[in-house]
Amino acid sequence: xxxxxxxxxxxxxxxxxxxxxxxxxxxxxxxxxxxxxxxxxxxxxxxxxxxxxxxxxxxxxxxxxxxxxxxxxxxxxxxxxxxxxxxxxxxxxxxxxxxxxxxxxxxxxxxxxxxxxxxxxxxxxxxxxxxxxxxxxxxxxxxxxxxxxxxxxxxxxxxxx
Numbered sequence: 001x002x003x004x005x006x007x008x009x010x011x012x013x014x015x016x017x018x019x020x021x022x023x024x025x026x027x028x029x030x031x032x033x034x035x036x037x038x039x040x041x042x043x044x045x046x047x048x049x050x051x052x053x054x055x056x057x058x059x060x061x062x063x064x065x066x067x068x069x070x071x072x073x074x075x076x077x078x079x080x081x082x083x084x085x086x087x088x089x090x091x092x093x094x095x096x097x098x099x100x101x102x103x104x105x106x107x108x109x110x111x112x113x114x115x116x117x118x119x120x121x122x123x124x125x126x127x128x129x130x131x132x133x134x135x136x137x138x139x140x141x142x143x144x145x146x147x148x149x150x151x152x153x154x155x156x157x158x159x160x161x
Contacts, residue, residue, distance in 0.1 A: 003137045003138070003141070011137075011141070017049060017050070017051050018049075018050040018051070019047050019048055019049050019050055019056045020047070020048055020050065021045055021046055021047030021048065021056070022045070022046060023043065023044050023045030023046065024043070024044050024045075025041060025042070025043040025044075026041060026042050026043075027039075027040070027041040028040055028041070035070060035071040035072065036068070036069070036070050036071075037068070037069045038066075038067070038068050039066075039067050039069075040064070040065050040066035040067060041063075041064075041065050042062075042063070042064050042065075043060075043062070043063040044061060044062055044063075045059060045060075045061060046061060047059055049091075049092055051092075052092040052093075054092045055089045055092070056091070056092075057088075057089050057090050057091035057092065057094065057135070057138075058088060058089075058090070058091060058135045059088065060085045060086060060087055060088050061086065061087030061088070061089075062084075062085075062086040062087045063083075063084070063085055063086075064082070064083075064084040064086075065081065065082070065083055065084075066081065066082045067079065067080070067081040067082075068080050068081075075111055075112055075113050076109075076110070076111055077108075077109075077110045077112070078107075078108070078109055078110075079106075079107070079108040079110065080105065080106065080107050080108075081105070081106045082103065082104070082105050083103065083104045083105075083106075084101070084102075084103045085101060085102055085103075085132075086101040087101070088101075088135060090135065090138065091137075091138045093138050094138035096143075099133060099134075099135045099145060100131075100133070102130050102131070102132035102133070102148075103128075103130055104125070104126045104127075104128075104130050104132055104148070105126070105127040105128055106123065106124065106125045106126070106127060107123070107124050107127050108121055108122070108123040108124075109121065109122045109123075110122075117159055117160055117161075118157065118158070118159055118160075119157075119158045119160075120155070120156060120157045120158070121154075121155070121156040122153075122154070122155055122156075123153070123154040123155075123156070124151065124152070124153055124154075125149065125151070125152045125153075125154065126148070126149060126150060126151045126152060127151065128151075129150055129151040131147075132147070132148040133145040133146060133147050133148065134146040134148065
């Protein structure tokens, strides 16, 4: 998809141009102990815009996701996950500076009673308040790109009848 300029100077997303790409994704899950599960994946990609013969832009060349689930007491789990996005280039016609890589970490404490009526979870997303951004379309209609959510707290309570 590209934003193509209309006669009235507005833009419309259209299927325009051609690109080709290649990549690889690897996923791993490991029950390290009866109470500890580690999992994650790595993806690498390269997409070339056939018009310019350059990187098509916007998509990360590297994406790492890692997760750990630890049951430290009966009915209690602690979960953490890391998301790392790297190597995003701008579209060939976009002259703005390169967009920064980012890492976000989430943490969840969960209590799931096996025989009780109430469960709860407390989550902190983007624990370290990373300034995470996704690229906005060229020619920079949103100059500082698309910000992702800052640190966020969530509390979940559920009741089973």
